[in-house]
Amino acid sequence: SAVISQKPSRDICQRGTSLTIQCQVDSQVTMMFWYRQQPGQSLTLIATANQGSEATYESGFVIDKFPISRPNLTFSTLTVSNLSPEDSSIYLCSVNRAEAFFGQGTRLTVV
Protein backbone atom coordinates (compact mmCIF):
# COMPACT_ATOMS: atom_id res chain seq x y z
CA SER A 1 0.00 0.00 0.00
CA ALA A 2 0.94 3.67 -0.03
CA VAL A 3 -0.04 6.60 2.15
CA ILE A 4 -0.11 9.98 0.44
CA SER A 5 -0.32 13.26 2.28
CA GLN A 6 -1.67 16.06 0.09
CA LYS A 7 -1.77 19.75 1.02
CA PRO A 8 -3.68 22.00 1.10
CA SER A 9 -7.01 20.21 1.38
CA ARG A 10 -8.79 23.25 0.04
CA ASP A 11 -8.13 26.86 -0.92
CA ILE A 12 -9.90 29.89 -2.31
CA CYS A 13 -7.70 31.91 -4.64
CA GLN A 14 -7.98 35.16 -6.56
CA ARG A 15 -7.89 35.27 -10.34
CA GLY A 16 -4.43 35.63 -11.76
CA THR A 17 -2.65 34.12 -8.77
CA SER A 18 -1.15 30.64 -8.49
CA LEU A 19 -1.63 27.71 -6.16
CA THR A 20 0.98 25.08 -5.39
CA ILE A 21 -0.19 21.67 -4.22
CA GLN A 22 2.15 19.29 -2.44
CA CYS A 23 2.09 15.51 -2.21
CA GLN A 24 4.28 13.46 0.09
CA VAL A 25 4.36 9.66 -0.20
CA ASP A 26 5.40 7.38 2.65
CA SER A 27 7.66 5.32 0.37
CA GLN A 28 9.72 5.79 -2.78
CA VAL A 29 7.87 5.65 -6.07
CA THR A 30 9.11 6.04 -9.59
CA MET A 31 6.08 7.86 -10.99
CA MET A 32 3.53 10.17 -9.46
CA PHE A 33 0.37 11.18 -11.28
CA TRP A 34 -1.59 14.41 -11.12
CA TYR A 35 -5.30 14.50 -11.92
CA ARG A 36 -7.97 17.15 -12.24
CA GLN A 37 -11.62 16.52 -11.43
CA GLN A 38 -13.92 19.26 -12.60
CA PRO A 39 -17.28 19.69 -10.84
CA GLY A 40 -19.53 16.73 -11.50
CA GLN A 41 -16.96 15.04 -13.73
CA SER A 42 -14.67 12.08 -13.48
CA LEU A 43 -10.88 12.26 -13.27
CA THR A 44 -8.65 13.58 -16.05
CA LEU A 45 -4.92 12.89 -16.01
CA ILE A 46 -2.88 16.11 -16.18
CA ALA A 47 0.64 14.71 -16.18
CA THR A 48 3.00 12.03 -14.97
CA ALA A 49 5.88 13.20 -12.79
CA ASN A 50 9.14 11.24 -12.96
CA GLN A 51 12.02 11.95 -10.63
CA GLY A 52 14.98 13.46 -12.44
CA SER A 53 13.21 14.28 -15.69
CA GLU A 54 10.55 16.57 -17.09
CA ALA A 55 6.96 15.66 -16.42
CA THR A 56 4.96 14.13 -19.25
CA TYR A 57 1.80 16.12 -19.96
CA GLU A 58 -1.41 14.81 -21.43
CA SER A 59 -3.10 16.41 -24.40
CA GLY A 60 -4.64 19.72 -23.43
CA PHE A 61 -2.32 20.39 -20.50
CA VAL A 62 0.87 22.47 -20.77
CA ILE A 63 3.84 23.05 -18.53
CA ASP A 64 3.40 26.82 -18.39
CA LYS A 65 -0.04 26.43 -16.85
CA PHE A 66 0.69 23.34 -14.71
CA PRO A 67 4.38 23.29 -13.76
CA ILE A 68 5.38 20.20 -11.81
CA SER A 69 8.37 19.54 -9.62
CA ARG A 70 9.67 16.13 -8.58
CA PRO A 71 12.79 16.72 -6.48
CA ASN A 72 12.97 13.20 -5.02
CA LEU A 73 11.22 9.83 -5.05
CA THR A 74 8.72 10.69 -2.31
CA PHE A 75 7.59 14.22 -3.12
CA SER A 76 6.00 16.23 -5.90
CA THR A 77 4.30 19.56 -6.37
CA LEU A 78 1.78 20.76 -8.93
CA THR A 79 1.32 24.48 -9.48
CA VAL A 80 -1.80 25.81 -11.16
CA SER A 81 -0.77 29.16 -12.62
CA ASN A 82 -2.61 32.31 -13.67
CA LEU A 83 -5.82 31.08 -12.11
CA SER A 84 -9.21 31.62 -13.67
CA PRO A 85 -12.64 30.45 -12.46
CA GLU A 86 -12.43 27.57 -14.96
CA ASP A 87 -9.59 26.13 -12.87
CA SER A 88 -11.96 25.53 -9.96
CA SER A 89 -11.69 21.77 -9.50
CA ILE A 90 -10.42 19.06 -7.24
CA TYR A 91 -6.78 18.23 -7.89
CA LEU A 92 -5.46 14.81 -6.90
CA CYS A 93 -2.11 13.13 -6.80
CA SER A 94 -1.73 9.39 -7.17
CA VAL A 95 0.84 6.62 -7.13
CA ASN A 96 0.68 3.05 -8.39
CA ARG A 97 1.53 -0.09 -6.60
CA ALA A 98 -0.43 -3.08 -7.81
CA GLU A 99 -3.32 -0.68 -7.36
CA ALA A 100 -3.68 3.07 -7.53
CA PHE A 101 -3.59 5.15 -4.35
CA PHE A 102 -4.67 8.75 -4.01
CA GLY A 103 -4.07 11.73 -1.80
CA GLN A 104 -6.93 13.42 -0.01
CA GLY A 105 -7.46 15.90 -2.82
CA THR A 106 -7.21 19.69 -3.02
CA ARG A 107 -10.44 21.53 -3.60
CA LEU A 108 -9.62 24.76 -5.42
CA THR A 109 -12.10 27.59 -5.83
CA VAL A 110 -11.07 30.58 -7.94
CA VAL A 111 -12.93 33.84 -7.34
Next chain:
Amino acid sequence: KQEVTQIPAALSVPEGENLVLNCSFTDSAIYNLQWFRQDPGKGLTSLLLIQSSQREQTSGRLNASLDKSSGRSTLYIAASQPGDSATYLCAARDSNYQLIWGAGTKLIIKP
Protein backbone atom coordinates in the same frame (compact mmCIF):
# COMPACT_ATOMS: atom_id res chain seq x y z
CA LYS B 1 -9.83 2.92 -27.45
CA GLN B 2 -10.98 1.78 -24.02
CA GLU B 3 -14.14 3.39 -22.69
CA VAL B 4 -15.63 2.85 -19.26
CA THR B 5 -19.28 3.47 -18.45
CA GLN B 6 -21.07 3.45 -15.12
CA ILE B 7 -24.80 3.10 -14.88
CA PRO B 8 -26.78 4.47 -13.17
CA ALA B 9 -25.31 7.93 -12.66
CA ALA B 10 -27.21 8.21 -9.39
CA LEU B 11 -28.97 5.80 -7.11
CA SER B 12 -31.02 6.32 -3.93
CA VAL B 13 -32.08 3.35 -1.81
CA PRO B 14 -33.38 2.84 1.74
CA GLU B 15 -30.99 1.77 4.44
CA GLY B 16 -30.53 -1.98 4.78
CA GLU B 17 -31.02 -2.86 1.12
CA ASN B 18 -28.49 -4.79 -0.91
CA LEU B 19 -27.49 -3.03 -4.10
CA VAL B 20 -25.39 -3.44 -7.22
CA LEU B 21 -23.39 -0.81 -9.05
CA ASN B 22 -22.40 -1.48 -12.64
CA CYS B 23 -19.25 -0.74 -14.61
CA SER B 24 -18.78 -1.72 -18.24
CA PHE B 25 -15.70 -1.47 -20.46
CA THR B 26 -15.31 -1.81 -24.20
CA ASP B 27 -11.92 -3.56 -24.48
CA SER B 28 -11.41 -6.80 -22.59
CA ALA B 29 -7.61 -6.40 -22.70
CA ILE B 30 -7.26 -4.95 -19.21
CA TYR B 31 -4.65 -5.55 -16.53
CA ASN B 32 -7.07 -4.97 -13.69
CA LEU B 33 -10.13 -3.06 -12.59
CA GLN B 34 -10.37 -1.01 -9.44
CA TRP B 35 -13.32 0.37 -7.49
CA PHE B 36 -13.03 3.59 -5.51
CA ARG B 37 -15.15 5.59 -3.15
CA GLN B 38 -15.14 9.40 -3.15
CA ASP B 39 -16.78 11.56 -0.51
CA PRO B 40 -17.82 15.09 -1.58
CA GLY B 41 -14.85 17.34 -2.20
CA LYS B 42 -12.39 14.67 -1.10
CA GLY B 43 -9.86 12.29 -2.59
CA LEU B 44 -10.39 8.69 -3.62
CA THR B 45 -10.31 5.66 -1.36
CA SER B 46 -9.48 2.35 -2.99
CA LEU B 47 -12.12 -0.26 -2.19
CA LEU B 48 -11.28 -3.32 -4.26
CA LEU B 49 -8.84 -4.30 -6.98
CA ILE B 50 -9.59 -7.21 -9.30
CA GLN B 51 -6.76 -8.55 -11.42
CA SER B 52 -7.60 -9.64 -14.96
CA SER B 53 -7.21 -13.30 -13.98
CA GLN B 54 -9.64 -13.02 -11.08
CA ARG B 55 -13.42 -13.25 -11.04
CA GLU B 56 -14.18 -11.51 -7.78
CA GLN B 57 -12.83 -9.85 -4.66
CA THR B 58 -14.48 -9.33 -1.30
CA SER B 59 -13.93 -6.88 1.52
CA GLY B 60 -16.44 -6.84 4.35
CA ARG B 61 -19.85 -5.96 2.95
CA LEU B 62 -18.40 -5.27 -0.50
CA ASN B 63 -18.00 -7.76 -3.31
CA ALA B 64 -16.68 -6.87 -6.73
CA SER B 65 -16.92 -9.16 -9.73
CA LEU B 66 -15.22 -9.09 -13.10
CA ASP B 67 -16.38 -10.68 -16.34
CA LYS B 68 -13.89 -9.76 -19.05
CA SER B 69 -15.73 -11.61 -21.79
CA SER B 70 -18.80 -9.45 -21.35
CA GLY B 71 -16.86 -6.31 -20.40
CA ARG B 72 -18.56 -5.92 -17.06
CA SER B 73 -17.76 -5.44 -13.42
CA THR B 74 -20.21 -5.08 -10.58
CA LEU B 75 -19.83 -3.78 -7.05
CA TYR B 76 -22.25 -5.41 -4.64
CA ILE B 77 -22.94 -3.67 -1.34
CA ALA B 78 -24.73 -5.73 1.26
CA ALA B 79 -26.92 -4.30 4.01
CA SER B 80 -26.37 -0.69 2.95
CA GLN B 81 -25.84 2.00 5.60
CA PRO B 82 -26.12 5.81 5.46
CA GLY B 83 -22.33 5.94 5.76
CA ASP B 84 -22.08 4.21 2.40
CA SER B 85 -23.40 7.38 0.74
CA ALA B 86 -20.69 8.57 -1.64
CA THR B 87 -19.73 8.53 -5.29
CA TYR B 88 -18.36 5.21 -6.48
CA LEU B 89 -15.90 5.19 -9.35
CA CYS B 90 -14.50 2.32 -11.34
CA ALA B 91 -11.30 2.47 -13.38
CA ALA B 92 -9.91 -0.09 -15.81
CA ARG B 93 -6.17 -0.30 -16.39
CA ASP B 94 -5.76 -0.69 -20.12
CA SER B 95 -3.09 -2.36 -22.25
CA ASN B 96 -0.97 0.82 -22.04
CA TYR B 97 -1.21 0.63 -18.24
CA GLN B 98 -3.29 3.79 -18.18
CA LEU B 99 -6.29 4.12 -15.90
CA ILE B 100 -9.52 4.70 -17.81
CA TRP B 101 -12.23 6.14 -15.60
CA GLY B 102 -15.97 5.80 -15.45
CA ALA B 103 -18.02 8.89 -14.62
CA GLY B 104 -19.13 7.44 -11.29
CA THR B 105 -22.36 6.50 -9.57
CA LYS B 106 -23.60 8.83 -6.84
CA LEU B 107 -25.14 6.67 -4.14
CA ILE B 108 -27.49 7.96 -1.46
CA ILE B 109 -28.60 5.66 1.34
CA LYS B 110 -31.71 6.97 3.04
CA PRO B 111 -32.00 6.36 6.80
